Amino acid sequence: MAAHQPPPVALRRALFVSVAHSTLLQSTLSQSPSAVAVAVAVRRQQPESRAPPTGHGDRQSHPGSRRHHQLPALQDAALAQAGGPGRRRRRAASLQAARRRRAPLPSSSRRSFACRAIYRPQVKVKEEGKPETLDYRVFLVEDSGKKISPWHDIPLQLGDGVFNFVVEIPKESSAKMEVATDEPFTPIKQDTKKGNLRYYPYNIHWNYGLLPQTWEDPSFANSEVEGAFGDNDPVDVVEIGESRRQIGEILKVKPLAALAMIDEGELDWKIIAVSLDDPKASLVNDIDDVEKHFPGTLTAIRDWFRDYKIPDGKPANKFGLGNKPADKAYALKVISETNESWTKLVKRSIPPGELSLV
Incomplete structure (x- = not known):
């Protein structure tokens, strides 16, 4: 009788991502509309670039230094797979933005x-x-x-x-x-x-x-x-x-x-x-x-x-x-x-x- 063979690496990785994706999807769907709206609002308030504002619409000041907290590996994997339309994408993006908000600014980007x-x-x-x-x-x-x-x-x-x-x-x-x-x-x-x-x-x-x-x-x-x-x-x-x-x-x-x-x-x-x-x-x-x-x-x-x-x-x-x-x-x-x-x-x-x- 042939010995049991573990699944190939690619298959194990796909299963892992699938579980993570499913977990995130369930979590997202369980959010109330107000919670999702809050997450979207947080995303909208955090621009991709952390350079100092220069225009009329730039109203927020920038912190001088804050602790950086890295996303856990499982959450990172789930976020990477949550690129579909709808609330999943917005919530994933807002979570990433919330984490980025804590990253310290490079000295060249701090306001004089x-x-x-x-x-x-x-x-x-x-x-x-x-x-x-x-x-x-x-x-x-x-x-x-x-x-x-x-x-x-x-x-x-x-x-x-x-x-x-x-x-x-x-x-x-x-x-x-x-x-x-x-x-x-x-x-x-x-x-x-x-x-x-x-x-x-x-x-x-x-x-x-x-x-x-x-x-x-x-x-x-x-x-x-x-x-x-x-x-x-x-x-x-x-x-x-x-x-x-x-x-x-x-x-x-x-x-x-x-x-x-x-x-x-x-x-x-x-x-x-x-x-x-x-x-x-x-x-x-x-x-x-x-x-x-x-x-x-x-x-x-x-x-x-x-x-x-x-x-x-x-x-x-x-x-x-x-x-x-x-x-x-x-x-x-x-x-x-x-x-x-x-x-x-x-x-x-x-x-x-x-x-x-x-």
Whole structure:
């Protein structure tokens, strides 16, 4: 009588996979619809790539380091065979994603200090006090009610040459609103002089505000702009789109040009930009496009900022770089350098003085 022969290796492996597949199928079918939905939701929230988010829709921060737990061999085999349609595939994928979520990020993928904040589309504007009074403040708050800083907590870059811009002064208004850099959470308030609220002598014709996570270092003399020192503020933005925006509104913009204004000896950069949702945004990508599609705008901006102090008996402001606007490449250079200065400030490599870092 022939001796009993064990099944071939291929057959044993097929039987093993079949058992594992059947086990997973039974487990999947036993899940309630709500449990399956949760598994699918987990899968959808965990992208395949763990690179730092760069776009508007990237809302989740990334952990610095978490323990990695490997799937047991049997579960791995079952998942490998669960590629069919329906709930099996979704549940298998969600289990794999849940395990991947615990894997540590490579050091090259971790976010830099200067870009640690995440984009918060759920941020709301909260007003305290009455407009056009000394007590009036505009705060940015999360859904939880927690206050955040429009200067420090909103990220500068969104990727692909797109930047965040926080509106301080809506177009066609004259109240001189600005981020209170010396107050906790740096709310937006109306500027004062000798205890009186400040107004421009006439309306500003563009949306005006700041680039978050930038800072014009007052200890740095810019050799390209007559050795002028920074004005100790975030970099200003003049947004040339057609819509009138609201105080505290956060826009996605692309820079187009830069003006090197010198205000009482201090360098006060003006970045010319356009909001991505403006009808002409796709037509303008550099300084020449501005002249073509917004004719006369660059000259009008320069003249407005040159002359607005004259009615108060002060001299006209000056401009460096030959009294002309610089192109987009130069504007991006200014943004990069002032972001580096901000990074040093919040790391306290440079003494903050009276500036609030909260």
